[in-house]
Amino acid sequence: xxxxxxxxxxxxxxxxxxxxxxxxxxxxxxxxxxxRACFAQVVKQGGIPGYFEPKTFEEAExxxxxxxxRILYPHRVLATARAYMLAxxxxxxxxxxxxxxxxxxxxxxxxxxxxxxxxxxxxxNYYLRAEPGTCIAAWTAIDDADxxxxxxxxxxxxxxxxxxxxxxxxxxxxxxxxxxxxxxxAVVVPADMRAGDVLFFNGSTIHGSYPNRSAxxxxxxxxxxxxxxxxxxxxxHIHDDLHAADGRVVTVAxxxxxxxxxxxxxxxxx
Numbered sequence: 001x002x003x004x005x006x007x008x009x010x011x012x013x014x015x016x017x018x019x020x021x022x023x024x025x026x027x028x029x030x031x032x033x034x035x036r037a038c039f040a041q042v043v044k045q046g047g048i049p050g051y052f053e054p055k056t057f058e059e060a061e062x063x064x065x066x067x068x069x070r071i072l073y074p075h076r077v078l079a080t081a082r083a084y085m086l087a088x089x090x091x092x093x094x095x096x097x098x099x100x101x102x103x104x105x106x107x108x109x110x111x112x113x114x115x116x117x118x119x120x121x122x123x124x125n126y127y128l129r130a131e132p133g134t135c136i137a138a139w140t141a142i143d144d145a146d147x148x149x150x151x152x153x154x155x156x157x158x159x160x161x162x163x164x165x166x167x168x169x170x171x172x173x174x175x176x177x178x179x180x181x182x183x184x185x186a187v188v189v190p191a192d193m194r195a196g197d198v199l200f201f202n203g204s205t206i207h208g209s210y211p212n213r214s215a216x217x218x219x220x221x222x223x224x225x226x227x228x229x230x231x232x233x234x235x236x237h238i239h240d241d242l243h244a245a246d247g248r249v250v251t252v253a254x255x256x257x258x259x260x261x262x263x264x265x266x267x268x269x270x
Contacts, residue, residue, distance in 0.1 A: 006093040015097055019159030020191070020201035026089055027140065027196040035222055036142050038080040039071070039109050048077055064212075065175050068111035075107040075224075075243075082107075082243075085224045090138050090198065091245045094226050097136055097200060101229040103242040103250055105135065112150050112219040118209040120169035120179035121155070121188075125203030129235040129255040130227045134159075134203035141193040142220035149219040150212035152191040152199065158183060159202035165261040173211060180206060 007015075007023065015021040027035075047053050052071045060066035074081035084090075085107045094102035105128060125134045145151035166178035182188070186206070191199055201207060203225075212219055227234065227242070233255040234242075242250040 006089055007096050012096060015200060015202075018156040019205035020154050020156070020199060020207075022191065022193060023093060023198045023200065024194070025196050026093070026198040027087075029196065031084075032142055032196045034080060035084055035140070036220065038078060039074075039111075039142075039220070039222075042071070042074075042078070043068075043111075051077055064113040064116040068113045068116070070111070071109040073107055074109050075104070076241075081109070081222070084140075084222060086243060086245055088245070090224075093198075093200065094136060094138065098226075098228040101244065102136075102226045103229060103231070103244055104224055105130075105227050105234065105238045105242055106225040108223045110219070110221045110223065112209075112212050112221070114149070114212050114214050114216055114218070116150065116212045117171075117175040118150050118173055118211050119176045120174035121153075121182070121206050121208040122166060122176070122178050122180055123158075123161070123163055123204050123206055124201075124225060126163050126166065126178075126260065127235065128203065128225055128227070128238065129233065129259065130203060130231050131233040131255060133228055133231065135225045135227050136203060137199075137201050138224050138226065139199040139201070140222045141195050141197050141199075142222055143218055144194050145219050145221065146192045147190050147210065148212075149214040149217040150209050151193065151219060152207055152209050153188050154191050154201060155182060155186045155188055155206040158186065158206040159204050161204055161206065163204060163260050165259075174208075179208075182206065 011021045055066045075085045128135045164180040169179035233253045239254045240251040
């Protein structure tokens with residue numbers, strides 16, 4: 001495959017061999033600040049009904065992730081989120097990785113404040129159910145992310161692993177109930193990032209994060225999932241809301257079948 005102008009040959013090779021790659025500095029400081037300011041305004045205004053409904057300290061009983069819950073699908077209500085979901089440099093990198101036109105399927109924003117639990121090891125395509133093939137995530141660091149403040153970890157070379165049926169995670173470490181097993185001999189590695197870096201990873205690549213153990217550092221991130229134009233089926237929550245770089249809205253068939261757990265769909269999207 002021809003190598004494009006966003007990712008180097010070495011980066012494309014790393015993604016192919018290890019299932020992930022970090023594009024350092026893909027967004028500059030002004031772009032990072034635009035994303036940060038967009039979501040800071042959401043917090044300042046007190047929320048968006050149906051998308052961001054934070055609880056007070058008393059209502060949350062001190063649980064950080066109830067006071068700063070993740071926002072699912074902000075591109076549906078925030079123009080800035082939609083613009084960055086379809087950012088030309090991200091879409092161009094994804095075209096190189098997919099080898100075909102990418103379609104944006106899902107957006108999320110995570111605040112991950114100090115004291116917040118992590119998300120146990122999992123695989124994204126368990127939730128998105130892209131068929132054939134898989135999805136790719138573009139995980140943009142809005143704050144510097146390291147292991148102190150709950151940055152991501154990945155398991156290289158797991159992109160060819162089958163999608164697992166998860167078991168129950170340790171609730172003292174993970175707010176999300178699902179966890180998958182590590183393949184024999186697998187090694188978990190940190191994906192430390194600076195604000196503006198974008199981590200791309202395969203939908204089967206095992207990844208997760210640990211709690212934010214810092215005293216005062218958030219670990220904000222803007223995360224989107226994409227599929228290739230050859231995708232025929234997707235999960236029920238996103239199959240009719242795919243976005244092309246030129247603004248087209250694309251619909252594919254709703255995936256059927258029981259998946260690895262023998263149930264129609266996972267409890268909620270990743």
